[in-house]
Amino acid sequence: MTHIEKTIRYDVEAPSADGLDARLVVERGSFRLDVALTAAPGDVVALLGPNGAGKTTALRALAGLVPLAGGHLRLDGAELDRTPPESRPVGVVFQDYLLFPHLTALDNVAFGPRCHGVGKAEARAQAAGWLERMGLADHAAAKPRRLSGGQAQRVALARALATHPRLLLLDEPLAALDARTRLDVRAQLRHHLADFEAVAVLVTHDPLDAMVLADHLVVIEEGRVVQRGTPADIARHPRTDYIAHLVGLNLYRGEAEGHTVHVDGGSTVTTSEDLTGPVFVAFPPSAITLHRDRPTGSSARNFWRCEVSGLETHGDQIRVALGGELPLAADLTTVAAAELDLHAGAEVWATVKATQTHAYPA
Known part of the structure; x- marks a missing residue:
């Protein structure tokens, strides 16, 4: 399915039982997050906003790392509000990747399937397949300290995808890369997300990452949604000073x-x-x-x-x-x-x- 087809489908179809249907209400001291998110399988949604807007809080709430004070969280029709993080069909790619330093790239990727009960040999075989998809077959035996930033990012993505998640969360996945590497990895990530058949939610402060990678943008300021739409619509019709500055x-x-x-x-x-x-x-x-x-x-x-x-x-x-x-x-x-x-x-x-x-x- 093409990027344009996915965007059109998001705009014209009502939410179904498949995909993400969430209203995230989180209270942390004086800060209150109240954000509604819906997405169909195959959609990539980017959360944009200034520092402190609540983007990462929303992502952590989706992962189950921050409890909801209200609202709901449904994925493919299943209620996840009270499901512990380790039991959710969710994959996460953190900003600093959080690869296990003592494990090889292969065993980092195999870790997810192993946690889901897959045998060691089969998990490593699956991991090898994912590394090959990422163009990292020659780095299977390398430990994280031997990997470049772009390679580490791809290992982290492979580890998240190896569990076949129904929701993929990416927290500033390109922020740690230099400008030249970011250009290459952004293109690779766009390719992998285009093939991803479930929902992906991306947090970024970089408008170019959002415009290139996402089908739909949700702009958050002070814990609430101030604008949502396709990248083209938001770029042409900004509704706050932050968005205008962004584009x-x-x-x-x-x-x-x-x-x-x-x-x-x-x-x-x-x-x-x-x-x-x-x-x-x-x-x-x-x-x-x-x-x-x-x-x-x-x-x-x-x-x-x-x-x-x-x-x-x-x-x-x-x-x-x-x-x-x-x-x-x-x-x-x-x-x-x-x-x-x-x-x-x-x-x-x-x-x-x-x-x-x-x-x-x-």
Whole structure:
């Protein structure tokens, strides 16, 4: 089944008895998590959110490592609320992999089947098969300290999959890898998840990991869901500042009257959409053009007088933070920033064409 087919199925079909149906209510001191999750077999769901939002707490609740204060947890129609962690059909890949240092890669993977009553010889035969699938057949005798970060991640994934779980939990599975290794392992993980026939739930702070690996995103802030949808929908229609920053957009909330949006704070934005009522309006930093003097003869419908509040390198460009009547983030080439003689405190004019904005109901 393709990534697109899985996404369409998730959006149009009602939840069935198969797959995950959970409402996770966890109370820890003053923090309260209340998150609903549903997914069909074959779906990959990514939990996104800032530090302290409750992503890892939700994952640990699914694994049975944190008790529920309320709600429910059903997997393939079976109630798991009171099922001990070791008895759940759940596989977990932790951020630091937690491989047994004294065991070889082969015996690390065989550990799961052995715990489920499989004989030693058969468990090792199954483990060898999983290592071959992961491209690690030549490292079966290696202990974790002899493995690279990418190899250790694949051994941990093989160990989780070797028990044939109905729910696979991945806690920041690529966070410990360097940028080059992450690129390769992300592609490999995408391939393995595409073949996984049960539910996978991924916790990550990296939007690229989420966009590449997941069919469906659930964004959590302060213990509650603030947005859910396909990666494309969330990237195009962010509904909080955190999500807008995550996908790299300027985002404002306001009241629309036709093509004019009166933004909270008093400024206005002209858009190509004709709407009425509460809306969000968004546009990328790359859509902004900066001028030292008020431009004349420009086709842009939006003009704002701003002051440079900061500059930082952003990939191969310069990200300019702007204060004033409308706080903005603009991306410029290094040459453009130098020609404008940009520095903290410099006054500039920012312009954006109406066709480069996107307004949608709040």
